[in-house]
Amino acid sequence: MEKRKMSAIHATYITIGLLVISKSVSGMSCYQCNSTSERTCGDSLPQHHSLGSISCDHIQNVQYCVKMTGLVEGQLGTKRFCSSRDWGNYCEWVRRPGDEREYRACVFTCQMNGCNPAPTIHHTHTPLIILPLLLGIRFLM
Template sequence: MEKRKMSAIHATYITIGLLVISKSARGLDCYQCDSSTDLHCPSLLSYQAPSRSLLPSSCHRVMEARYCIKTTGMFEGQLGTKRFCSSRDWGNYCEWVRRPGDEREYRACVFTCQMNGCNPAPTIHHTHTPLIILPLLLGIRFLM
């Protein structure tokens, strides 16, 4: 393989590596809101079109934040949603809960994830595949 092509491949890998390192060094960004005080904190936010007024924000105020959390359930007597940063993995589960004196059951859920902005919806579908495929495609392009 000629020297020019090898240099281009090395430059591609170095650039992608620096981008990944700089993004992870910056810290975690999560959606953070409470539906009891914020009308723009619905139970479901779409990955494709999240609320324009609700964007992921820095978790720098939470010591050693590594997780984005979304909870749904009964908060202060009302059904609602909370999204926040955490240093602890809360797990992923749903359960049916009945409050004392209440005839109805409601569903309470917790969803935990570890990527920037990953807590808008209950199902987490993130992958590192683009980070793996991109260097390969760029490398093949320079080989041809």
């Protein structure tokens, strides 16, 4: 009886692990907006904003969500989008020729669905998901 109970628990871990992996393979979604055309797409999204995480199916080999602040289409603003490349995580002070002031430009890149709403950098929890999966397989053998 005890062995059957353990097998059921491990099967549950395996099922959950496979569901999470299949979800991440099925497609990525990110916040996608531009503050030049959407007021709510500022540096920090308002608490009750109307923006949602949108599918990135229109980007080939998408792996990242990106948030950029700084000069967006000739104006200071924010842009959030999907990307197939890692733009990095950094901030810098920029002064263009003819500008009176410097402005801060930042790029934040992350790899989780909807991870680009705020300026914090998120890390994936994949190792925390894979570990129970591997332990479950080990005990089933």
